[in-house]
Amino acid sequence: DIQMTQSPSLLSASVGDRVTLSCKASQNIYKYLNWYQQKLGEAPKLLIYYTNSLQTGIPSRFSGSGSGTDYTLTISSLQPEDVATYFCQQYNSWPLTFGSGTKLEIK
């Protein structure tokens, strides 16, 4: 199975900050990488698919990048409603696997 490692596990930042979340795969996943946002008590929501494609309806302050084994989710200007846990997920091979998440808080 491909292991997905996210860092940091907890991130505290101020409103308006540029925030970068990292996701590292245990092997090359050829950009087959998605990002989800999960707010407390809610189901996950798709943010980014295929590394850098923004899902319909997601604000443009969210962006994704990366290749090979290393990927990032960037929030260009953190907003209070972005408080959530963020998960990356690979689909290069079965079983589909998720990272353990980065919990994002407002400082």
Add this chain to the structure above:
Amino acid sequence: EVQLVESGGGLVQPGRSLKFSCAASGFTFSDYAMAWVRQAPKKGLEWVATIIYDGSSTYYRDSVKGRFTISRDNAKSTLYLQMDSLRSEDTATYYCARHVNRYNYDYFDYWGQGVMVTVSS
């Protein structure tokens, strides 16, 4: 509006069975693969199973293979998960999700609200 509504969770003893469903609306159910993804309390997400649009192929994670069965009824726009020989480690919230798989894309774009399953004696 796409909606996925799960029902049928609950408390069940180890070794017993449970089946729950996910009613879909707002899209042509028979055009899409569907999946179950679970989340143990205060843990991360774990893909469980996927069934393709017509039900002819299914995929499972190893830890549930032979114990869980994903199925669908396209006439009723409903997805099912039959869980047998339940273990304590199956305790989780189970989400139904629409599974888009085409070209270079493979993602879960709509999710239900989740159904809680607790396996305990």
